[in-house]
Amino acid sequence: MNWSIALAALWGLAANVLAMIPSKDNHWTRAYILIAVGIPILGYVTLQNGPWIGLMVMAAGMSVLRWPVIYLGRWVRRMVGE
Structure with a gap:
């Protein structure tokens, strides 16, 4: 396993732990931080492993952060x- 996949797995673990902790703002602040950290990790994964693995990691990240994706689609x- 290379470093990019390890970082993506660590991001997924952190996202799940952060989701378990109660929040007053419905986890939106944590979601923004996870997005800001996850985009460079996704680029690193795609650079090292190719576009198909990058798409799989992106799909995994989108399944974790589904509400920002739903709101983006609505917007x-x-x-x-219009």
Whole structure:
């Protein structure tokens, strides 16, 4: 296992631990931090392992952070509809 996959696994573990801790803002602050940290890790994974593994890691990250993705999809649909 190379470092990029290990970092992605550590990110996933941290995301799950952070999701278990109670939050007053419905975890949005933690989601923003996870997104900011996860994007460079995703780029590193894609650089070292290729686009297919990068897409799998991106799908795993999107399954963890599904609400920001849902809200982004709604926002894009609103922008296209106007």
